[in-house]
């Protein structure tokens with residue numbers, strides 16, 4: 016299908032050519048929101064996926080192919096590039112685009128260290144008095160063991176670098192933590208990402224994800240969500256990239272949101288500016304609400320997946336305007352609005368995920384669900400076979416979002432659609448929104 020090509024918006028001087036980098040459910044939701052803006056003239060996504068292909072031109076260029084993405088941005092005369100995943104950000108795609116005179120939404124390589132290096136992030140928070148668990152850095156097993164014993168094994172072992180959400184082991188005992196540390200430091204479990212590790216104090220409380228957008232000087236909240244990372248119902252089973260999400264985060268009220276904004280988001284943006292790497296783009300703070308108040312579990316330098324699939328359907332402010340104001344450092348007085356409704360998303364994953372799973376498995380037709388009110392089907396890991404049939408192409412395959420008056424209403428609608436899709440080679444959690 017031809018890419019979205021609208022007439023120039025007559026009420027505006029703008030007509031935007033936009034490249035979105037990425038090809039998962041997050042990028043499907045981002046591209047959908049951008050395509051809804053009257054300011055968007057041309058929308059291109061790389062690599063994209065079959066869901067995105069129904070409304071935007073997709074090019075088979077990998078997210079981490081920095082020269083390839085730069086060339087595409089140049090070829091389509093992109094007014095800006097929206098960088099979805101963390102890897103191209105950490106590799107410095109934004110910096111390379113800027114050298115070509117092309118604007119990008121997302122932090123620079125140095126600013127993306129907030130996600131790219133957990134050691135950087137923890138030391139940064141320490142320098143700026145941002146509340147977080149105690150931690151110790153180790154690049155040999157003896158140093159790791161000392162800290163593990165100090166914490167009686169009740170700790171969290173983390174690979175320093177990016178490990179696709181798998182580099183975190185929450186431990187109860189000295190043995191467990193020692194094995195996890197050895198796997199990373201000595202058995203090369205996460206390659207270079209695990210050559211140095213953190214041993215953290217294990218904190219307790221309720222988790223929430225808070226998303227802010229920053230222009231380097233000022234930040235505005237762009238939504239909150241609760242992610243469900245464990246594979247199975249009742250938060251059991253192995254950690255995954257996320258099996259579902261709900262927005263707004265049930266654990267947060269306005270007071271807590273303000274506290275997180277004032278004590279975590281604002282000092283982070285101010286600190287990054289002070290240290291010479293102003294933070295522009297989405298700042299995703301993973302927060303634990305402890306008895307001592309909210310603390311940072313981790314920072315991410317981009318939108319979450321599947322959280323974006325519940326954040327953006329609730330956003331009523333034009334996403335292109337938000338990006339423009341970010342790039343022009345003009346967020347100070349921007350008000351970001353949401354529809355006063357809830358959203359949930361439930362991920363349908365390939366059987367076996369997050370362990371081994373098959374790819375290329377035929378998916379049922381999704382056409383019947385396209386025009387369901389307040390339901391969106393986002394493609395996370397789909398592809399086409401040689402007969403152009405829709406097949407699975409990843410661990411997380413689809414995310415089904417519903418928006419409604421309350422969470423129960425959302426659950427009813429989302430699960431009705433999932434039951435009707437009835438993909439017997441997949442599985443999903445049945446308790447998203449009910450915990």
Ligand code: AMP
Pocket residue numbers: 148171180183185215216217218219222244301312313
């Ligand atoms: P992360 O990949 O850093 O978000 O960590 C994955 C999960 O591990 C988080 O969602 C938390 O449930 C848990 N976690 C990470 N760090 C800590 C910590 N210091 N204390 C307790 N739980 C943690």
Ligand code: GLY
Pocket residue numbers: 180242256257315318319320321322
């Ligand atoms: N859902 C977790 C993440 O995007 O990092």
